[in-house]
Amino acid sequence: MPTLNPPMPWKLTLFSILHGTIGNVGDLLSTTAVTFEGSIKSYFNGTEVIDFTINEVWPSNTYSVFTISSILGQIFMGILYYWVVNRYGVKNSWIKVRHFCVVAGCLIMLVARFTDSLEIAIFSQFVIGCSVFFSLPLLIHLSECAPFHKRASIILNTNTAYMTMTVLLLPLSATTELGNKQNWHIIYYIGIIFSLLYVFLTSRVIESPKQLYFTNPNYKKTEASILYYFGHTVNTEKVLDDYENELHMYKTRTHMSVKEMFERKSLRHLLYYVLVGDFTTRLSLTSIIFPYIQYILSYFEVIETNITTFMIGLQLIGLIASMLSATVSEIFPRRNLVLAFTFISAISFKLIFIAFLFKTLNYSLLITSTYVFISIFISFIVSNIGQCNIGSILITDMVPVHAKIAITQLISIVSNIVLLFITLTFIPLLQLTGSALFLNYNLIMMACAYFMLKKLPETKNKLVHEIFECYHEF
Template identity: 20%
Template structure:
């Protein structure tokens, strides 16, 4: 799962470590109606990301039938393009959202995100009526831009409007929204709802409804007070918005804190993406972060998220049972999102990443063994499902979120933005590769299709064991000093 979900608990930790500010008011900030409304409106984009990641899974055979009606080519090849073009849109959406958010504001970026969702949903929803596979591919591309926007704009906005003491908790809402959207898409994709030959255009077209609802809700949210204060230099408007979000006019200390953080950021040397490759003290942590992002995608998780129905059918389940088992994939991710939150600061990033990668590797081996033996014993089909769900559970332990966290903990503020941008681009590109090659790989390797992922998972485990430092309870200065030695 590719999501630029930068852990806001980490941002909070950086602020607490690096900036000394009065904290009485900031820590007393709580939830208010306007704040909760703004958070919900923003994270609907992340729900879209989860929904559109999982929704393509169940209607695969019906979409392939639609492709056969239009072209005399292998439908699984075109279906792979439909799946993977989503990641190409994401690669474009991420940096575009970041640029727009800085130039026009966080709220405008969220609105643009919703507009891309409406366009993509309309194209997908009317693709069958228009007898156009091209419309379906274009719709997935636009919905990819929508999701790329969301993974950048939503976490940024939520982080900037949340009270300091609740920033970490609100940051996890993004991850939960992704998992909830994934489960929702999988449930709606079962055959008795919209997973049918007539229903799949409506299933994909639901993106219009989600984006339209978000677009309407966004009209009534305020701009980020941090953006108003630090980018537009409109302190009067920033105070007005912040007072409404906090439900109190006593916001002087929070305003002063923003000014202090801004001064600290301006005093720190800025680094470009090119500097990350030229300077050894920056290149080493960049390589670590990039490898962790590759481990998230090349470990094979999106092969399961995009194609779990096909995987379960190949393991001997009926089409109906395979779709029901697919719902378990999203449900496990949702549960693990809840479980991993308290473990992150208790056990540490390195420990959870090792447990996750090691568990995925073992589960992948067991999955492969079950795929080989299911024909002789139906019980092994059940074990194939269990091992697949176990694989997903271990992914949720660490690899689902730690790659997005780690770069912000390995780099100081001057290089952090460039490093996160590189990590996001690598993540989306690897997502594209997995989505494109999994079906052809299945045709070649059959029951051994997860063997390449297993080998890569072992490599990633060894790399993390020897190269990744633990960042729990360490300042950014302590971590970066280690790379300068």
């Protein structure tokens, strides 16, 4: 049985706020670039922002190229991740390497503005996308620093901090502030300042105690890390006993490559659970329509002022949901949460299906737009109350420390390839199949959840070695 640990240490709570706010500035910049894409393109093309509706013929230049570029950046960094960790270490990869990409991406974007080059701007988004990859390693690091029963809570609290920053900066996205073709570039100056400030503030952050114990069983360094994150009231001997109970069963203490991971049948099974769980996140309505959400609202003839109000309300309700996520995670088992997320997500898909169907049948705009609003709100609530972090929570709960680098690398690559496919095909498939597309996505998501829940063990109150028992493979 796991050691009963004290409540969340205050220092770790502060770290989750720091990492979730300015530490995630790359994620914010990537999302903001997608939001400002119309203004950025109009700046480089020297044109006014033109609204696009799905009724129009789908020209190639209306793809969300910034979304695609960011996804490609995440895939590229995922391919390099094992090499990056071996060269720079786990901690330095998600601090120094990540924020080098953020600063470099911001500088490249500013160069693009002064040289009037849209191609360079797209490459900037690719570089910033490389930094977005490190969101998952960051969450896994924080979970290793938290008391046992707070593993999921620290992940979800970090997401809450990110949502808080998003809401606080939301007024800047108004067309009268930075959301126009004259001022959009200012956000990249802010990004550089935040990124450099974050690197300075985290200059004394040390590696997680579990990583230190795994890579170099030096009790003094590990004990110092435990005291650093847990506080001086923690019983270090009990925490070290938990680590030893998990790690003494393994013959080797090295990070596996993807190839080495695939050679072990037990790890392939773990990969299956985590990958399918992450797919349920990628196939949420929020993930699918986010790059085109303003176009969809325009299709339902929602006026610009109402779109702005809706987006503000969406972020606020997402923040409220994320604030409840840690409590929800502590109350309910993982299997029940996945089941609930799947069921509620199915409702959001069916509502937007009805909205598109009613639009085709010329129902009143009030009815159709109401269905759209409710469906997106429901999906955003479910995503921020925990669905968006299912993959990282399952990695924390189930995967031995040996395989975390490889599974993180592979999950990111495969999931982003899926997301890239969805982004590229969404509008063409919507034009081809109509509103039935949403039912198809819903069926795929439900199938993923079914196959995962069929054999998924309950992981909430168990240590990794109590779930994963194939020690002989190591």
